[in-house]
Amino acid sequence: MIDTEIKSNLDNIFKRVGAAAERSGRTMEDIRVIAVTKTVEADRIKNVYEYGLLDMGENRVQELTEKYDKLPTDCKWHLIGHLQTNKVKYIIDKVEMIHSVDSMELAKEINSRAAKHGRKIDILLQVNVSGEDTKFGISPGDVDEYVGIISRMENISLRGLMTIAPFTQDPQVIRPVFRNLYNIYIDIKHKNIDNVNMDYLSMGMSNDFEIAIEEGANIVRIGTGIFGKRDYTKK
Numbered sequence: 001m002i003d004t005e006i007k008s009n010l011d012n013i014f015k016r017v018g019a020a021a022e023r024s025g026r027t028m029e030d031i032r033v034i035a036v037t038k039t040v041e042a043d044r045i046k047n048v049y050e051y052g053l054l055d056m057g058e059n060r061v062q063e064l065t066e067k068y069d070k071l072p073t074d075c076k077w078h079l080i081g082h083l084q085t086n087k088v089k090y091i092i093d094k095v096e097m098i099h100s101v102d103s104m105e106l107a108k109e110i111n112s113r114a115a116k117h118g119r120k121i122d123i124l125l126q127v128n129v130s131g132e133d134t135k136f137g138i139s140p141g142d143v144d145e146y147v148g149i150i151s152r153m154e155n156i157s158l159r160g161l162m163t164i165a166p167f168t169q170d171p172q173v174i175r176p177v178f179r180n181l182y183n184i185y186i187d188i189k190h191k192n193i194d195n196v197n198m199d200y201l202s203m204g205m206s207n208d209f210e211i212a213i214e215e216g217a218n219i220v221r222i223g224t225g226i227f228g229k230r231d232y233t234k235k
């Protein structure tokens, strides 16, 4: 039996995802919803799995590896938070995609660790569109250079871009951030660069995913909207 609160939260999220997708000329199937499971215990995460949502997002390496062992093997784990270079080795064989590549040093380390495991790993470049110094991510003006260099890394497949909007409820602040990243994404897509497949735009969280979808996101990362307010004391 799925926890009734989590089930109704998920029903609500998917309904809103579908409606926002339609407003942007797409359907629910075009949008990949990632359940952000940080601070949530494995037993509660299982509800999401039972519901049929298999994409899980974690922002810390240790939590990801712990939960990886506790949840079914067909879960797909996304690393969505800042990743330290020295921790790449712990997750390289466990993740579906790394959303938070924010330095060349990190890209190089992912490439060399992936090579050791004989795999090619999907990554997104995290862009700090709003320029807030509290946020990780490369600046918009550096994206082209990063794309050029990463496209030559044999064990990385660059799949798209990711951003986190400023922490505000004001759509007039949030919307232009998403629109900017969409434009960068489309520009790169149109260049048809070898070994670069711009097919994912990861933007939007519980408070702003509808705006993100309207502006072209096709991955949204939802935590509190599914699990309720995070309890940091339990972790």
Ligand SMILES: *Cc1c(COP(=O)(O)O)cnc(C)c1O
Binding pocket: 036, 038, 059, 080, 081, 164, 204, 205, 206, 207, 221, 222, 223, 224, 225
């Ligand atoms: C925590 C987190 C989310 C989810 O945030 P909610 O507001 O709980 O939906 C999404 N993306 C990243 C990178 C996060 O760290």
